[in-house]
Structures are given as C-alpha cells and as structure tokens.
Amino acid sequence: MRAIFTKWIERYFSDEEALFLFLLLGAFLLIILTLGKPLAPVFSGLIIAFLMQGGVDKLVKNKVPHLVSVFIIFVAFMSFLLAFSLIVFPLAWRQLSSLFLELPRMVQQVQALLLVLPEQYPLWISESQIRDIMNLASSELSNAGQMVLAFSLNSLTSVMTLLVYLVLVPILVFFFLKDGRSLIRWWVTFLPNKRQMMTKVWREMDDQIANYIRGKVIEILIVGSVTYITFMMLGINYAALLGIIVGLSVLVPYIGAALVTLPVALIGFFQWGWGNEFMYLMIAYGIIQALDGNVLVPLLFSEAVNLHPVSIIVAVLIFGTLWGVWGVFFAIPLATLVKAILNAWPGLQESPDPQKETVI
Structure with missing residues (x-):
C-alpha cells in the first residue's frame, strides 16, 4: 500500500511547479475562507x-x-x-x-x-x-x-x-x-x-473566463432590460422586479429559466386570470427566452466553454453552496479553472488509452 501511494505521489507531485501551484491554490482558498468577509x-x-x-x-x-x-x-x-x-x-x-x-x-x-x-x-x-x-x-x-x-x-x-x-x-x-x-x-x-504550467493555465483561463464573465454580465443587462420594457408595455405589475429576476436567472444554466417561469406565470395569472393578456405575457416571455438561447448566447459566447452539462450543474451546486450568489455566478469559470489545471497537470496528459489496456 505504501509503494502504491509513493508511486502516486511521484507521478502527480514530483514536478516542483505542480507542487507550488497546489500550495498556491490551497493558500488562496484558505484566504477566502478565513478573510473572505473583510477582504x-x-x-x-x-x-x-x-x-x-x-x-x-x-x-x-x-x-x-x-x-x-x-x-x-x-x-x-x-x-x-x-x-x-x-x-x-x-x-x-x-x-x-x-x-x-x-x-x-x-x-x-x-x-x-x-x-x-x-x-x-x-x-x-x-x-x-x-x-x-x-x-x-x-x-x-x-x-x-x-x-x-x-x-x-x-x-x-x-x-x-x-x-x-x-x-x-x-x-x-x-x-x-x-x-x-x-x-x-x-x-x-x-x-x-x-512556470510553464502556470502560464498554460493562465492563457486558457484568460481566453475563456474573461470572455465568459463579460459576456454573462452583458447578457444579464440585456435580458433584464428587454424583459422589463416588454413587461411594462404589457402592463403587468412588478415589471422591474420580474425584469431583475429574469435577468439574474441566466446565471444558472439550464434550470434558471425554468425556475423563473413560475413567478412570471403566477403574477400574470393573479392579475389577469386565464385571459388573453396572460397568453400574450407567456408568449412574450417565451420569445425572450428563445432569443436569449438561440441568438444572444451564440453572439456573446463565440468561444463556448467546453464543459459537460453534468459538470456545470455540479459546479453550480457546489460553489453556490459555498459562496452563495457569487458562487453561482463564478461556478462555470471556477469549473473551467479546475479543468484547465487538470489538463496542464503533469502525469494527467499521459493517461493510458482504455482500448489499449489488457483485460485480465
């Protein structure tokens, strides 16, 4: 057992740059956990x-x-x-x-x-x-x-x-x-x-995270503003509040739009019932969501973040639990950081091909 553990340490932590990066990330995480509020x-x-x-x-x-x-x-x-x-x-x-x-x-x-x-x-x-x-x-x-x-x-x-x-x-x-x-x-x-490994991680993060965060902020502003103007023209109550909620819903991929549909539908129903105004509201809301997903997102995020949907949902759950709204906002960038580190980490690039392994 000791030999297996020693071999694992030598494979992944023998590189001094990898060990320094590991300690640097640990120190940064410790600073956030202990001095996060004052800083x-x-x-x-x-x-x-x-x-x-x-x-x-x-x-x-x-x-x-x-x-x-x-x-x-x-x-x-x-x-x-x-x-x-x-x-x-x-x-x-x-x-x-x-x-x-x-x-x-x-x-x-x-x-x-x-x-x-x-x-x-x-x-x-x-x-x-x-x-x-x-x-x-x-x-x-x-x-x-x-x-x-x-x-x-x-x-x-x-x-x-x-x-x-x-x-x-x-x-x-x-x-x-x-x-x-x-x-x-x-x-x-x-x-x-x-610092070749740290430079590689930084370049990958600078290319993807900078564009993602800026694009996400622009998406929140555009979706929230368009929603507020549309709802105000339709005459629904609490248009500003709903505009903020719909704008912030883009922070949570896949489930944000589904969750925010409920308050929009409920407020419209309590104000108008099952009338034509309610149908116009839901159609307008559906058009906003469709334009966001099929037009705005491809324009803002030309370089898509290459993460599996399961990885994104897990990242939102973990970082959202740790750091609340900020954790949700930075869930995908933090997941991308983890992926970039794993891609650059010594020993992980030379993982064996499963098809070439001998089955005993």
Whole structure:
C-alpha cells in the first residue's frame, strides 16, 4: 500500500511547479475562507476591474491614452452604479414591498381554486387538507413578510456595509484599472522562474473566463432590460422586479429559466386570470427566452466553454453552496479553472488509452 501511494505521489507531485501551484491554490482558498468577509470589497473591486479591463484595452488599441481610457470606463461604471442605486433598486424594492402586501389576496385566490378539488376528487383530497396546506402557506408568507419588514427597519449594519462598499469598491476599481499591469508584474516576481504550467493555465483561463464573465454580465443587462420594457408595455405589475429576476436567472444554466417561469406565470395569472393578456405575457416571455438561447448566447459566447452539462450543474451546486450568489455566478469559470489545471497537470496528459489496456 505504501509503494502504491509513493508511486502516486511521484507521478502527480514530483514536478516542483505542480507542487507550488497546489500550495498556491490551497493558500488562496484558505484566504477566502478565513478573510473572505473583510477582504470582500477588495475581491469585488478586483472582479469588476477585470470585467472592465477589456473596454480599457479596446480604447488603448484605438490610440486613446491609457489614463484617459481608464477615466472613460470608470465614469461609465459610476454612471451605471448611480443609475442602479438611485433608480432601479428603489423601484424594485417598492415593488417587492407591494408584492408582500398583495400576498394575502393571492393566497385567498389560490385557496378558492383549490377548494374546488375536494368536490371533484373526494377520494384523493379533502377540504381539511386543503385548509391545512393554505394555513401553513399563509404562516410562511407572514414570516417572510416580517423578515422583510425587520430587514428594512433594523438593518443598520447592512446599510453601513452597503455604504462602505459604495465608497471603497469604486476607489479600488479605479486603482486596479490604472495600475493593474504594474500590480501583475509585481506579483509575478514572487513566482518561480519555471512556470510553464502556470502560464498554460493562465492563457486558457484568460481566453475563456474573461470572455465568459463579460459576456454573462452583458447578457444579464440585456435580458433584464428587454424583459422589463416588454413587461411594462404589457402592463403587468412588478415589471422591474420580474425584469431583475429574469435577468439574474441566466446565471444558472439550464434550470434558471425554468425556475423563473413560475413567478412570471403566477403574477400574470393573479392579475389577469386565464385571459388573453396572460397568453400574450407567456408568449412574450417565451420569445425572450428563445432569443436569449438561440441568438444572444451564440453572439456573446463565440468561444463556448467546453464543459459537460453534468459538470456545470455540479459546479453550480457546489460553489453556490459555498459562496452563495457569487458562487453561482463564478461556478462555470471556477469549473473551467479546475479543468484547465487538470489538463496542464503533469502525469494527467499521459493517461493510458482504455482500448489499449489488457483485460485480465
């Protein structure tokens, strides 16, 4: 057993660069787990700067000075941040509060519909079971409403944290954009001279992850904006709130669109019933999803991430459980990082061909 373990260590960890990369990844993961909260503004600024670096590079290629390019992209970022903070977020919050006030009426409508079932299927369900289910649902909704009210009244700490983010993150974004290249050169001085494997991983990640993250942000903005405008033209209640939900649903591949269909359909049904307006709403929503999947995604993601659907779903579950919304957003890039490391890791490139193995 010791000989097998020693052989396995020699095969995969005998290369000093592989061992250094393994220790580096372990140290980075330890920093995130232990100092993730206090360093969250730094990580947020780094990620946002990474997203906007492509715009700076394009302006520089068009003979715009680097500092001027940084100012242009930074002003665009601040304009978007102010518009979201002063217009979109307050509107969505008001609609969310209004939705919680409307929930009791919606529950009564659902109860009236479900009470018809015991008359049609008396052997399968009784009226008392329906009332128990509805009482439980009403209790849960009441608790959720109280949580929202408590958050809005007593969340001084959250408000202060938000204010810190609004001040620190833009400052960090500006300096990361302005001095990012010099910071990278300074960081590289701490790496070993032999770093062919790390260079290979970095190039693969830079080609795929940069395009994926930027494309995903653009997809969220386009899908959310088109959904909001369409729903507002149709006259559905809570159009801004639904637009944000539908836009964020593209973060979760395969299941995001299916999950967000339920709130869209329920709000449309409670407002219009089974009328023509409800059918127009669902047709418009279906067209938005079809255009997103068949037109927008191929345009934004010209270089598809070569991951199996099962790998993507597993990555979303694992990283979403570890880091919440950020984990869901970066699930595919992190899975791509794991794949790039495995492709470059010594010993894994020379895996035996199963068809050439001798069956004993």
